[in-house]
Amino acid sequence: MLPVVNGLPESADKINITMGYPLIQTPIAQFIIKMIRMHSEKNEKGFYYKDVLDLIDSSYSRQRLKEHYFAARGRLLSGDSSFVSYDDIFRGFKSEMFDEVFMWYDEAQNLLPLKFILKKIVNSVVIAGSEGENDILSESNSVKIVQILTRLITVLENDDSLKIKNDAGKLAILIERMIMGESVPFSGDPLQEFQVMGMLESRCLEFEKTAVLSVNEGIMPKGKNFSSYIPNDLRESWGLPTYKHSSALFSYYFYSILFKSREFYAVYAEGGDENYNEKSRFIEQINWEARRGGIFEGRVASVSKNYEAESIRGMESIEKTERIMKRLKELKYSPTSLISYMIDPVRFFFEYVLKIRNENERDEVGANIIGTATHDALQIMYEKNKGVIFAKENVILSETLIEKMIVDSFAENKIHNTESGKPYLMKRVVMEMIKNFVRADIERAHGNIKLFDLEGELSGSVEVNGGKIDLHGKFDRIEEKDDEIKICDYKSGIAEKSELKIYDRENLIDIIKWKEHPMKYAKTFQLLFYGYLAHNDMKFSNKRITMAIYSLRKPNDVFDLVYESNEKVVFNDELNEKFKMILVGILNEILNSGMPFKKQKEEE
Structure with missing residues (x-):
């Protein structure tokens, strides 16, 4: 329903x-x-x-x-x-x-x-x-x-x-x-023009137009599936209702509503569930009556519509319809969504426009599960340091807490047994990874920096083709030292310093090369996106804005966003205009109705 x-x-x-x-x-x-x-x-x-x-x-x-x-x-x-x-x-x-x-x-x-x-x-x-x-x-x-x-x-x-x-x-x-x-x-007015009802409720009623759904054999009528401990032969012998009685009732209801409607639509599906992929005998009867010159002659028309769904892997191109364009203009774009578009526009369409995400298989420990467990654990452990100078005494380094957060994250992703096999090994690996990172973080940050914020969100907008497009980005933490703030992102995967270098000061990111090598500029783009939102946020107006990544696999290293000369990237007005051009260019492409979503060739 x-x-x-x-x-x-x-x-x-x-x-x-x-x-x-x-x-x-x-x-x-x-x-x-x-x-x-x-x-x-x-x-x-x-x-x-x-x-x-x-x-x-x-x-x-x-x-x-x-x-x-x-x-x-x-x-x-x-x-x-x-x-x-x-x-x-x-x-x-x-x-x-x-x-x-x-x-x-x-x-x-x-x-x-x-x-x-x-x-x-x-x-x-x-x-x-x-x-x-x-x-x-x-x-x-x-x-x-x-x-x-x-x-x-x-x-x-x-x-x-x-x-x-x-x-x-x-x-x-x-x-x-x-x-x-x-x-x-449901509460409603029975005199409304549009009625949604079951077959039983339609008795004794007349309608201008009627559409009956799921007119498939096994659904209408239900067929021989009669739930009873009494065998069918005994039911017939003793005059008890059988599946034939049920079929006759459905036939009465179906033809009763058909003859009381000026326009009648019977909708059925073919090629779906193997148990219900055949049109109902009622439709076959109507077609037969129409062919033999009965009351339905010249009054029956068949319309076929193919709704066969393709797999994401098989779809090469998706045209942007009016409804899709409306949805694209309403979206609130994040760095992750735009990176997803650069990697594969078709997957971006499914994940961010249709909201259809790939779920992890049961017992499969994906990177998203590890990332969620890590972020949740670090947020709880660092909560007492939020808004104050980082102090090791305020860090809750509890193995019980870390394990609890990991087990919860695994359970939310259909992994319930973490005491054996691969889930157990991954749980232990993630626990050690978090503990090593926190110890290194304590040495690096104790008495040295202030945790301005944890697990927050930056919001903003950009004008594209005369319209405002909303932007947002979820950061993991913002550090503050003197007049400088550093927007930081945790990565549970491998990070290399070469990925966090800007080799072209003028253009920042080469869009053509990015499309050829989708993962090459992903981390740089994400940090610049955070910098853009922070630069346009009034609460950071008098601050030097820098950006960095913390890799949990390399806990002793800080991966600052730098230029080729190893000079730190400071997000200023000049950088703001340059990145805005990149942002508008990508969004122009997404919002171009004449440019379909085309599958990106996979990088070898």
Whole structure:
């Protein structure tokens, strides 16, 4: 249903949807399930920190915590133990909702009776809904959840013979199954011109135009897949409904809506899923009637549209349509996105225009996973040094913390077992790499520099063809010493000094050579991009702006952006104009409707 609704044209602004949305997929249902699962994993040491992290990352928790959210999250990530108590997490913060969410235990730390736990869940839903939900649909979700839980409380209170083990894990399974079969209706006006409905809802109704989707064999009708323990022969003998009865019902619904519509469209797919790649028998019947001179003669037309998808590898060129051009003008460009365009315009289109990213295969440790784990760990370890002179006493060099951040990053990328095989080896390698870098960083920076900012974002814009194009770049840290600031980027891969040298002071980067050797100028471009944004930011107006890369594989080296003579590059007004020309040139190419995205030849 959701793909259909999202695919409707903008002109269909008033829609009535008669089908319900699965309750299990709503945010409030997921909030409750996470809450109960957190309690099911609790032991004598406390709550498992990852379960608590999942819970406080929900929109309901964040809205309640407000400015305390980052403090609570930081305590979870920087703790020495994997298990935490309620007081550890919400130190100095009191909330009625979190009291209901966490306090399910008596003085002996035994779980309260189930009916009291259910009342606490209901109270937490009511409190969360009173602040966090403003739209009618979200309010309906909360009401539906409360009704289900209240019904269960009533059963437990009135039926003494019902024995349910006082166990959070069992409660999670029970509530999840109760929610699973429920749906929440969309609110709307049945008199709207545009209706999205199921076959059953269409009975006894007449429409000007009707489009029936998925008219494929196995879907409409469902075929012989009849879920029953009673064999088909026995069902027929005893007069019970069979798959033939189901097919007859679908046939009635289909032809009923067909004859009550002035225009009727039946949409089917071929060549897709092997189970549903054949047109329905209903369409074959219509075509047969049209051929033999029946009521459909001269009134049926077939239109075929090929939507066969090509793989990214096979696509050589993509034309820029009006919709694509609109999207390109709305994009906020980063150095990574522009480097991606220079490497392969087709991949840039998929990753940044369509937002289709290549995911890591399960158990595959990619460079992005290592990079994320490294950045997260360094941010937490350096947090106390932010805005002050770097002091080694403020660095949290905890092996437990580093391992925790790496394991979390791996888990987010489908790698859950980090205790054996390649994931374990990579975890140990990354841990050593981070520890070596931090030790070297302490020696280099202690009492010498000020960490102006950590893991922040620079924003700006540039004018291209009379229109403003937004830019942004995420830096890893900004150092300050005297009147100089240095914008720094961490790299978990290899960095060479030759990659951070500008050999042509006049042009900075040779675009033609860059296209021939896509990775040659990538690091230089990224640092110049940061310099451009900082130079045009008022808070750095009186500062000398320099740029550098820290390679975690070479922790003792600082890779400053320099000219061929090894003189540091200082981003000034002259450099600003030169880099702006490069930036506008690349964006002009991207925003040129007559220049399709063409696949770049791979560098040998």
